[in-house]
Amino acid sequence: MKKYFGTDGIRGKVGEYPITADFLLKLGWATGKVFADEGHGFVLVGKDTRISGYMFESALEAGLASAGVDTHLLGPMPTPGIAYLTRTLRAKAGIVISASHNPYYDNGIKFFSVQGTKLPDELEHKIEKYLDMPLTTVQSSQLGKAKRLEDAAGRYIEFCKSTIPSWFDFKGMKIVVDCAHGSAYHIAPHVFSEIGAEVITIGTDPDGLNINENCGATKPDELAAAVLEHQADFGIALDGDGDRVIMVDNNGIIVDGDELIYIIAKSRQQQNQLSGPVVGTLMSNLGMEHALKKLDITLLRGNVGDRYVMELLAQHNGILGGEGSGHIICLDRTTTGDGIVAALQVMAEILTSGKSLAELKSGMEKYPQVLVNVRVDRKVNLDELESVQKAVKMIEDQLGDSGRVLLRASGTEPLVRVMVEGVDENIVTNCANSLAEDVKKAIAA
Secondary structure, eight states, X not given: OOSSOBTTBEEEETTSTTSSXXXXXXXXXXXXXXXXXTOSXXXXXXXXXXXXXXXXXXXXXXXXXHTXXXXXXXXXXXXXXXXXXXXXXXXXXXXXXOOTTSOTTEEEEEEEOTTXXXXXHHHHHHHHHHHTSOOOOOOGGGOOOEEEOTTHHHHHHHHHHHTSOTTOOOTTOEEEEEOTTSTTTTTHHHHHHHTXXXXXXXXXXXXXXOTTTTOSTTOTHHHHHHHHHTTOSEEEEEOTTSSOEEEEETTSOEEXXXXXXXXXXXXXXXXXXXXXXXXXXXXXXXHHHHHHHHTTOOEEEEOSSHHHHXXXXXXXXXXXXXXXXXXEEXXXXXSSOOHHHHHHHHHHHHHHHOOOHHHHHTTOOOOOEEEEEEEOSSOOOGGGOHHHHHHHHHHHHHHGGGEEEEEEEOSSSSEEEEEEEESOHHHHHHHHHHHHHHHHHHHHO
8 A cells, every 4th residue: 555646646735735845845855766776867847837836846856856866847748748758858757746637726746657657656665665764965966956848848749740640631620729727728729730720729828726727628618618609620628737638529519538539449440550458447438338349349447547547458458548537548659648649539530531520429329427426534445334335236226237336436536436327317317316415424424
């Protein structure tokens, strides 16, 4: 068990332990000690646009310097961009200061290895070991230095464009791009306009406090309205750190991650470029599983979180996986979930097939899926709540083979997630709300 690291790094409310300046100073030092042990090199540090990023960037830089490690500062940069630059610049590690799709008053830290993938468990354990030791400072002559990497955004823009054929021309295609006032605000519009599309932007005016606020991949209603207003072909919504994407078709209908994965999987299969199974999670819609089955494509389900999707892809030599939330991993193009890259793959299929986004998703029929979040103030072992387990069994018996129940504690937020899926939306909604009430009562007791 890890003391600090969750399924996606370390995350919490700014000012509350461990998301404090003193802890981030210590974390920078601990990280520096681990990588200093492996020889000379530098660490990349990037962030999203939330106001606390300035404070934490400085704290990490100071901690790394005290351990004798150089820092290259990227400034605002999408999480997948930091992964890409960590790999191509052969940095010792990449550190991301971001709470992804959370509001501005949260923040967190994620790490990438030199391969552009999440840090292996053994390195996270080593960092935690140093976190419990006294902070020391190397001799002045050995202190780390820091510099800004001025061309970071341009490097990543060119990489994104390279994930589709260079001869593809999207001239005449009108799209709306919502950057969630996040780290892709100065990158995504350039990517899509430089491949020829007419781009209308929203969510590109970050002020440190408005990241993910009523916009982006978690709240695409504004995007849907803009697509209809401008009579655009489709819309693209990223989240605050750019690793998720949700799209909207020309009718203003939201196209979620499961549907986008289906479109990419079918496209790859038709081009004889799909290897291994598609990997989803316990939350992946049954409709996607059935639609892929019709194409003779297997869907494997892992635990919720891109770490677990990546593990299954590696085990089964797969290249495509992700979540309904829009976290989509195209391993034949990059090493981690990337909202811009995933959107480009869908755009490439729209161009080559001559079909609209609405037509491409029509091969998949989603089952009604209701998710209710129950906020908790402490960790809960759901298996020990007898009344809740009894309620789950009753609902499963009611739904039979035509539905599913999933109950789990979030790995990134103080929430218990209650999900019910089935054919009849009214039954599914009633079951989800009823089970959520049972969870609240059991936790209160």
